[in-house]
Amino acid sequence: MSTNVIGKSITRPDAYDKVTGGKKYPVNYSLPGMLHMKILRSPYPHAKILSIDTSEAEKVAGVRGVLVPDDVPKQYFTPVYFVPHNAPSMVQDFVLMSDTVRWAGQPVAAVAAVSEDIAEQALELIDVEYEELPTVFDPEEAMKDGAPQLHEASPNNIAKAPSFAFGDMDAGFEEADHIFEGVYETQRVHTCYMEPRVCVVDSDTDGRLTVHSSMQHTFGLREKLAYALDIAESKVTVVKPTYIGGGFGGKLDIGFIEGLAALLSLKTGKPVRGEHSRGEDFISTTRNPIKVYLKTGVKKDSTYTARSIRSILDAGAHATHGSEVIMVHGLYGTFFPWKCPNQLWEGFTVYTNNMIGGGYRGYGAPQGCFAVESQNDEICETLGIDPIEFRLKNTHREGDPHPVLEGHKLASYKIEDCLRQGAERIGFDKRKPAGSSTEVKKRGIGFACHPLWVSGCVGFPDIYEHSGATVKLNRDGTADVISACVDLGSGQISMLTAVVAEELSLAPENVRVVYADTDTAPFDAPTHASRATYSAGLATKAAAVETKKRLFQAAAAVMEANAEDMVLEDGMVMVKGAPDSAIPMTDIIARAESPFIQVGEQGPAPTTIAEKGTIIGSASQAPPSNPSPVGAQFIELDVDTDTGVVEILRVVYSTDIGQVIHPNSAEGQVEGGFQQGMGYALMENLQFDQETGACLSADFLDYKIPTSMEMPANIESIFIDSNEPSGPYGGKSMSEMCLIVPAAAIANAVYNAIGVRITDLPITPEKILKALGKL
């Protein structure tokens, strides 16, 4: 397909603003007379609040308002943006403040004052009397009879226990020539977005709220905030942030600051700002740890015969995302990516006194991929099977029915190209047998793939999916795009700009993604689930098509031709096949917006009614399908077997994302995804004192992520030539896949280097030395 803009890496419209300070980040938003909120948090992981005395805090000069649990509506709901607050598939156990604390860090009071310093000082004067309760931090302990109970409605602390099965497990394992069993564990990690969670909430005298926040879903925030405060949704206006400083799923639920700031604003009549410290961010959202018990039966011909999976997810104090993460982990992380005739999956979302969980790029799949792809590697190693052929034998193929979505096909699905091209690029055929090097520094090559993922949530129960946009043409030949789709930093502004520029034959610099809020823009689901390009891209393209239709109608009136015969090329409207008829589209737009009777040389003359009216189009629609991106990542690394230190030397990631909309941004996604995946594999770990529940890694001095100094110099992206027929210009999704595969790929490369497998993340130097028997 010939395109002008798509596939050309337009200059990102937000780039200059960001590199010169990014004044439109929500963290930089302020209002005159604004108060500052600080939150008092429980030092205990499980306790009953017996009393709270705020009298001394209220006396501090500059303190304007104080909140305690009694001041907060007792609305129990699901704080996750992309589902209704009362979604049956989720758990409604979340409340803004409660007399029972279930994790160290749960808010117990909030203060609004004229400065942050005063608010902090006032917090120190609040006297809370607690009765400590017994704690449980290990989900498997929490499931046992007699364990401390966190929520009355959930015996044995099991918030949700979904399962799926098909085939005959006994027969399947009976048929197997070999059976492999393993336990794979993952840890708690943070998305490490750069901008903290921050909001400014203002209130009117009639109780209407206006909210600015660093978050991933304007409409989700409106719904959850209104419900938490027990007010009508129409009383809340959420302004879409121009951009935010990263989300990665970590800003995909309402949390506490917006609700508490709103109550304090209503109480004081002033705008109230709340901002997390990095330490508060670290205890507010995390990827849920999942322990996976995996048993697989394999025949001599490399095909699976049966697989049973038991996944135990540590939800922490409240279910939040945990009840959905377990489902996605089960369906798309372990169960359906591979072809296996007999399968059983049982999932458990379990409460503990750990911090609450959240969304994080990949949403349950990195945990699943690490388990399944580690075991796949074990199978190939033990049976001496070519690991690439083994994958291909057990994955779906292009044109196959979609394994989850009835009536849909895997229309674009180039897993074989991903595996073969990646293998060739890294030189996979030259890799040495596992652990065969006699050097202290041992070289390893490994890979992992993930053969099923999403472009949104079509097919999932209870999840919002539709998108909308309005596209308006201006007399100066520019277009305004109104969309509630939030740019997390991952390039949604560029994507929407490119789609509209392509459709309306405009230069990208003449397309502007403009102000939007929940009052003026059509609904859009969150920027999550790798859905924005596919879903918001399609809806915005549809809006641009509507706009073009309107342009042709006006042009038809001016040119006295049929609108159906019109084409738009290089900014000129013309009758198809008649280039002499071409009129600049700006002339049509200008006439459409001009006075009805115009005074010319011959005096006043009427124009036509048909050409009048702003050239504008809107669309609001659900996406037609949920095409799967696929990807394979190959890693070359060294393991220092005296110190256990891993050095990543080379990364090759080959992926089918359909037509690439913006190649530079796509490469950025691959590199950023690898950075997070490398951290997950090797070093990141939110650690807590197992007696007090206190976070031991509450800033970047103690929570380690790969910096540019640890990142490999080369991350090579291969975008397989592909076209998704249902997507915008052949595109589908990208983001999450880039983080689903790295941990498994690194684990397999480490195995190839040292010949010993590590099955719990992160693979620290210490674990490597222990595995080698050197510690």
Next chain:
Amino acid sequence: MALTSVQSFYSPEDSKGVIELLAKYEDSALIVAGGTFLHGLVSRGLLSGIEALINIQKLGLNQIDVSGATMTVGATTILGQLQSCEQVQKEAWLGAVKDAMTYPPVQIMNSGTVGGSISSSCPFFDFPVTLLALDGNVQAEGGNGARTISLDEFFAGLFENSLEADEFVTGVTIPVPASKSTSAFIKMETNANDLAIINLAVSLSMTDDGSCAGARVFAGGGVGETPVRCSAAEGILSASKLDEDTLEKAGQAAADELDPLSDHRASAEYRKAMGKVLLKRAVTSAIGRLA
């Protein structure tokens, strides 16, 4: 947590002004230069009583002098400046300093200072361990004038040193060795912004026949409240041929001398084991510098 207790920020032009402020505020003043460790201390609640910050960057203490028998480095010399010093780059005996300067990220290299690295008295820092191995001294000034403090007397505990309340560090001195010497430093870290899991510096004075005449070995990181001298390892290295067997024994001795802590960065067991590996590697690297 914000630095709410700080009321004043001073930038005196001379050391007299610094000393007067220190005398006035006593324990509630903190000297700053690069300020790179401030956030870490604040966020751990370690600066709650600090009312005044005294910036010493206007004192002109950012000089390196290598002309005499003693190398002197001013307190506000940034790490990047030390790294680009010709002698640090070329001289084998300063190899440990060169090594230590390869670890920090560019932001720290461009702001962190030699004086701050020493006077923070943080056992997890790198430069103090190299300086100990090089028999360095601290230059301090206070109400009673200037004095020299040997580095092993300077460090008194975790974030504690032997400075009087009105004294501050003006620089460090390192004796230029009379005989052929070489040194090396290695740090274990998880990322470039990390405190040392364990670090270790060796300095060796060598005879013409390639034997070791004397050795200094210090380890830092999670091994104690101050950097630890590995005397037994020094004894094994001294008067030896530094062959593989000697290195093995010295490494084991160093590990045996360490009584590290277990924390969320690493276990004591791992740190101990790394003491041995680092000693062997540092000695090998130091010898390599003479080749």
